[in-house]
Amino acid sequence: MTDVLSARRRLARHLPPTPAWSYPLLDDAAGRTVVVKHENTQPTGAFKVRGALNLLACVGDDRPVVTYSTGNHARAIAYAARVHGVDATIVMPAGAAELKVRAVEALGAKVERHGAGMPEAEAHANDLAAATGARIVSPGDEPALVAGVATAYLELFEQHPGLDTVVVPVGSGTGAAAACLVAAAVSPRTRVVAVQSGAAPAAHDSWRAGTCLRRAIGTRVDGLATGRGFELPQRLLRDRLADFVLVDDDAIDDARRLLARRAHTQAEGAGAAALAAVLARPELMGPAVAVMVTGGNATEAELTR
Numbered sequence: 610m611t612d613v614l615s616a617r618r619r620l621a622r623h624l625p626p627t628p629a630w631s632y633p634l635l636d637d638a639a640g641r642t643v644v645v646k647h648e649n650t651q652p653t654g655a656f657k658v659r660g661a662l663n664l665l666a667c668v669g670d671d672r673p674v675v676t677y678s679t680g681n682h683a684r685a686i687a688y689a690a691r692v693h694g695v696d697a698t699i700v701m702p703a704g705a706a707e708l709k710v711r712a713v714e715a716l717g718a719k720v721e722r723h724g725a726g727m728p729e730a731e732a733h734a735n736d737l738a739a740a741t742g743a744r745i746v747s748p749g750d751e752p753a754l755v756a757g758v759a760t761a762y763l764e765l766f767e768q769h770p771g772l773d774t775v776v777v778p779v780g781s782g783t784g785a786a787a788a789c790l791v792a793a794a795v796s797p798r799t800r801v802v803a804v805q806s807g808a809a810p811a812a813h814d815s816w817r818a819g820t821c822l823r824r825a826i827g828t829r830v831d832g833l834a835t836g837r838g839f840e841l842p843q844r845l846l847r848d849r850l851a852d853f854v855l856v857d858d859d860a861i862d863d864a865r866r867l868l869a870r871r872a873h874t875q876a877e878g879a880g881a882a883a884l885a886a887v888l889a890r891p892e893l894m895g896p897a898v899a900v901m902v903t904g905g906n907a908t909e910a911e912l913t914r
């Protein structure tokens with residue numbers, strides 16, 4: 610928690626708190642109070658910028674950084690690198706969407722396209738770091754990312770004391786791990802429930818099994834498409850997470866439409882997964898639930914659907 614409080618101090622000059630409020634028509638649809646935490650309003654369109662800014666502030670030197678991602682982690686590192694004046698190289702798979710590549714380049718980072726998928730991109734990023742002396746940034750196993758992301762939950766529990774449940778979408782698990790840490794310290798009666806797509810259940814299956822597993826990625830939901838469990842977040846989730854829910858991709862699309870129509874909110878798939886979990890598993894939620902709308906960077910295909 611000390612690290613989380615330090616992260617909050619570091620982030621204060623860069624990011625204002627995001628809003629968290631509810632919408633009567635959304636409450637009606639869900640049959641309970643649904644607090645929407647609006648991480649879609651971050652300057653990069655997703656919560657990950659909190660972790661990236663904290664990590665680069667902690668590093669405190671101007672050594673270049675290398676990471677791998679197709680989406681919001683890439684944008685977050687690029688944004689933070691610009692703020693902190695360090696060079697960033699992001700390895701993306703060869704097939705990464707053009708708009709995502711451009712979004713990262715527009716923030717001043719260098720993009721290297723390499724390999725068919727994330728495992729190849731990860732390997733190439735490691736090679737690059739070894740060859741150039743740059744610092745490799747893991748999207749999951751970085752304590753400073755978890756501490757930075759945790760500031761969202763400090764805000765949430767101050768904005769809304771007395772929540773029964775907070776629902777967090779999971780890729781690598783930094784967000785859910787952060788939620789567990791902060792809830793235990795400042796809102797111990799709030800249950801943290803994680804959600805992933807049933808078409809890419811690596812983190813879910815790792816948590817149930819108690820060990821990091823690999824799973825195929827069959828989901829079209831970007832932020833949730835992780836092929837393996839990450840050690841650090843899994844360790845934090847192990848005893849603290851109340852439950853882990855799987856939803857299907859179509860239910861996530863339905864939740865996106867509901868957020869658009871009833872909460873004038875554009876969420877990407879991962880950003881709507883928490884609401885999908887509330888609708889799919891109401892018996893787990895209690896009368897007052899918070900959903901983390903973790904990001905708003907909907908893909909072209911998502912916008913069309």
Ligand SMILES: *Cc1c(COP(=O)(O)O)cnc(C)c1O
Pocket residue numbers: 655656657680681682778779780781782783784785832833877879880903904905
């Ligand atoms: C990365 C991401 C997630 C998953 O977060 P993790 O910390 O990797 O579990 C959820 N939603 C969005 C929008 C994301 O970008």
